[in-house]
Amino acid sequence: MTVESTTPSLILASASPRRRELLALAGLPFEVTPAAVDETPQAAEPPEACARRLAREKAQVAAGRAVMALVVAADTIVVDNGRILGKPADAAEARATLRALRGKTHLVMTAISVIDTASGGSLADLACTDVPMREYSDEEIEAYIATGDPFDKAGGYAIQHRGFRPVEALAGCYANVVGLPLCHLARTLRRLAVPLPRDVPQACQAHLDYACPVYRGILEGSL
Numbered sequence: 001m002t003v004e005s006t007t008p009s010l011i012l013a014s015a016s017p018r019r020r021e022l023l024a025l026a027g028l029p030f031e032v033t034p035a036a037v038d039e040t041p042q043a044a045e046p047p048e049a050c051a052r053r054l055a056r057e058k059a060q061v062a063a064g065r066a067v068m069a070l071v072v073a074a075d076t077i078v079v080d081n082g083r084i085l086g087k088p089a090d091a092a093e094a095r096a097t098l099r100a101l102r103g104k105t106h107l108v109m110t111a112i113s114v115i116d117t118a119s120g121g122s123l124a125d126l127a128c129t130d131v132p133m134r135e136y137s138d139e140e141i142e143a144y145i146a147t148g149d150p151f152d153k154a155g156g157y158a159i160q161h162r163g164f165r166p167v168e169a170l171a172g173c174y175a176n177v178v179g180l181p182l183c184h185l186a187r188t189l190r191r192l193a194v195p196l197p198r199d200v201p202q203a204c205q206a207h208l209d210y211a212c213p214v215y216r217g218i219l220e221g222s223l
Contacts, residue, residue, distance in 0.1 A: 013062035013073035022180040025207055027198035035061035047079045051111035059113035066117050076110040076179045078155030085155045094150040098141045105132045108177045114188050125188050127181035129172035136166055174210045183218040
């Protein structure tokens with residue numbers, strides 16, 4: 001199978017610039033078709049089930065508008081003590097969330113859903129990363145909130161923000177915390193016989209300036 005002749009076009013069902021940036025590292029041409037769904041967790045819905053459902057719903061919405069395409073969708077959630085943390089609505093909520101996460105380890109999970117519109121088949125995957133937050137100060141929180149960055153981020157922060165840098169000693173998938181775990185996506189596309197023109201782990205680590213300790217285990221299927 002070659003990308004030029006037989007591989008369906010690739011569609012990213014997301015408006016996130018961070019996901020677009022990460023997917024571009026794989027070297028495959030793709031189009032962006034944002035898929036708006038209600039991201040409210042259902043009553044008593046476990047975090048993993050919520051992430052998987054939302055990724056699937058996003059993929060289904062985009063797939064309904066596509067022909068002969070592989071649709072990629074993702075949903076990232078931040079979980080603290082079993083509680084899903086959404087995007088803060090205002091400065092007060094961002095402040096409370098960042099204070100609650102400070103000096104502790106929480107969980108970030110991203111569910112991936114890939115639909116082949118030609119066959120109707122679909123595959124799913126899930127990445128989970130423990131995220132240790134440093135003991136940043138109240139003053140740092142206020143300066144970060146003033147940038148406006150927390151308000152479109154689940155959990156109220158971006159791991160890659162160069163001014164804030166809220167995370168220390170990460171030992172998992174960095175791209176997952178940004179919003180698109182590339183090695184999980186690579187192994188999913190591999191199951192669909194989609195060739196990747198670039199070395200995804202190498203491109204991801206170079207782009208994020210992060211020596212990933214888990215990519216081999218992810219690609220081998222042990223993580």
